[in-house]
Amino acid sequence: MSEVEYTAVRELRGPLLLVDGVAGVGWDEFALVRTADGAPRHGLVLEVDRDLAVVQVLEGTSGLDPRRTRIAFTGSPLRIPVGPGWLGRTCNGRGEPVDGGPPVFAPDTADVAGAPVNPVRRTPPAEPVLTGVGAIDVLTTLVRGQKLPVFSAAGLPHLELAVQIAAQSSCGGEPFCVVFAGLGLTHAEALAVREGLGERAAAGELVLLLNTADDPVIERLLTPRIALTVAEHLAFTGGRHVLVVMGDMTAYAEALREVSASRGEIPARRAYPGYLYSDFASLYERCGRIRGRPGSVTVLPVLTMPAGDITHPVPDLTGYITEGQIVLAPAAHARGVYPPVDPLSSLSRLLRSGAGAGRTREDHPAVAAQLIAALARARQVRELADLVGQSALGPADRRHLDMEDAFLRDFVAQGQDENRPLDAALERAWQVLLHLPAAHLGMLPADLLRRRLRATGGPGPAAGPGAPPPGRAGPTGAEP
Known part of the structure; x- marks a missing residue:
């Protein structure tokens, strides 16, 4: 780490800190920020213009005194320890334990930004991830290595569905685990997530990252990247099939918009930054399977559509990147149906890659x-x-x-x-x-x-339109 500490803080702007007189500092570099009382905070370099660096402070800039703040740049991007030590742990959005245990240590570290995968080494997704939710498994089958979002609206049970999928999913007896990244949750929601996934965490099959609504907005941008970095190592080095559940991605987009506004960037649709699409892609495209490597990373983003508008930039851009969507319907929810899945708006473009003889069932x-x-x-x-x-x-x-x-x-x-x-x-x-x-x-x-x-015992295929419905010997809904 660099021994040089900079003290020329020009300005505090929301979660951003502007530092003058820097040299040799690069984009996305990790920084240590020390306050007047010596307490450490952490930051990432968003932009460098000659000798001016813009640093986003993960813990926020509240309470910082520009005249008594020191910044040291580490010379490398943010890296975290990776390995099976994450399994069974509950952490905040920065990866710091909140379960009373020690910090996660591992001999290996990885850059949270990830590394691009050569497209020719990607293996097409195949074979299902069974969620235990009948409407999803039959009609919008989730396939290993796929990215399949859940589109919801305010008041619908998308968080409950995400927790249920994370708690029940399996890969037919093969090594499997879940990384759950909660974004912008209320404390009640965070508690419900911890309780709903307690059994899977106790079994050592879960990594839980919880970013709450009162946490610094910058942390919300880091949480999904930490989750995916942990998942990639568990999958491609540890040989596990990993399901990454991330939600609410709309809260992530709102955080990105807030940081963009603090930087004074020119807004695009609905005041979101023009790079929202590429930012989403940098997360969603980290799923998949790699030829010659064991395991797979499957991504299930959960997002709410403001006012139920599927043309809103968050669901719209997500739909361009992902391979289908699971849409929750207010009408079904109003009828007391759980999960309120709308089958005609939902789609898994890879269903036939993960369903059929030898994978699920011939029919x-x-x-x-x-x-x-x-x-x-x-x-x-x-x-x-x-x-x-x-x-x-x-x-x-x-x-x-x-x-x-x-x-x-x-x-x-x-x-x-x-x-x-x-x-x-x-x-x-x-x-x-x-x-x-x-x-x-x-x-x-x-x-x-x-x-x-x-x-x-029903009539044959030639039965006419007025024939009685076959196969109804028992009560409606009873299994044969």
């Missing part, structure tokens, strides 16, 4: 496609019924409305602590589909549909 891709097609038809029928009334609908259209109700009631709805196996979720999907006449299940292979109808 999985066809069932998912048929269910989406049937729900799309049901939505059209629902809109028609609003115009002409249900009494004017034909028998097949009424069956589609029954199917849509059964979909929410018997397939989507599950408890927040219910870990639903994929086989059980697929059987529920079949029961929902068999509310329809066989003639309306044209996206299912004929032999697959014939075997299922034979097993349930």
Whole structure:
């Protein structure tokens, strides 16, 4: 570390500190800031213009006296220890333990900014990460190495869903762990996260980083980078499959906007900085699989859409970078359905890479496609019924409305602590589909549909639109 300490602090501007007379200082360099009482703070160099350096102070500049503040530059970017010592630990957004244990030590360190991966060494994502949430596992399957965001809105249970996914996810018996980065949480939310993930933490399968709303805004920009740096080492050196859950990314974007405004940068859409897209990409693109390296990093960002606007810059730019989205619907939430997933707005572009024979189940891709097609038809029928009334609908259209109700009631709805196996979720999907006449299940292979109808004692594939729905020998929603 450099022995030179600078004392010419020109100005304190929000979380930023401007230092005059510097030499040999580089962008993204780590700095130690000492206050008048000698207490250390930490900073990162955002910008260098000749002999002027702009340093963002991670703990904030509150209480600093420019005339009595000293800054020393380390000559290297911020690095953190990496290794399995992080597993089972709960830390704040800067990686400092808040669980009463000692600091995390490890023989290896890594730059929190990460290193670019040669594209030719990337392996296409394949094989699923099963979340235990039936609607996600069947319709928007999460694949190892994928980046799949959750789009939500204020008042929806996105944090509860993120905790449930982090608590239940697995990779079919292979080494697996979760890195959970909470951003801008209230203290009540942080406590709920710790309680909900306590069992996984006790098992040594969780790294928990919690940035609360009253923490310095700069820390919020650092938290996801620390989480991804820890995950990369656990995956590509430790051979684990790692799921990184990050939320709320809207709080991250707000922090980035605040720092940008402090720097006096020219704003872009909705006053966010023009580099919001590339900043998001620098986080989301750190997922994946690398040829010749064990393990994988899968990223599940969670974000709230202000006013439910999916064209807002945060969800809009996230959608350009990621491979689909899971959208939560206020209408389903109002009906008491948890998780309130909107299947027609949700999509996993890599579903077929992680589903099917040898990965999940042979009938999985066809069932998912048929269910989406049937729900799309049901939505059209629902809109028609609003115009002409249900009494004017034909028998097949009424069956589609029954199917849509059964979909929410018997397939989507599950408890927040219910870990639903994929086989059980697929059987529920079949029961929902068999509310329809066989003639309306044209996206299912004929032999697959014939075997299922034979097993349930229903009519054959040639059944007409008015035929009774097959496979309903038991109560609605009961598993065969």
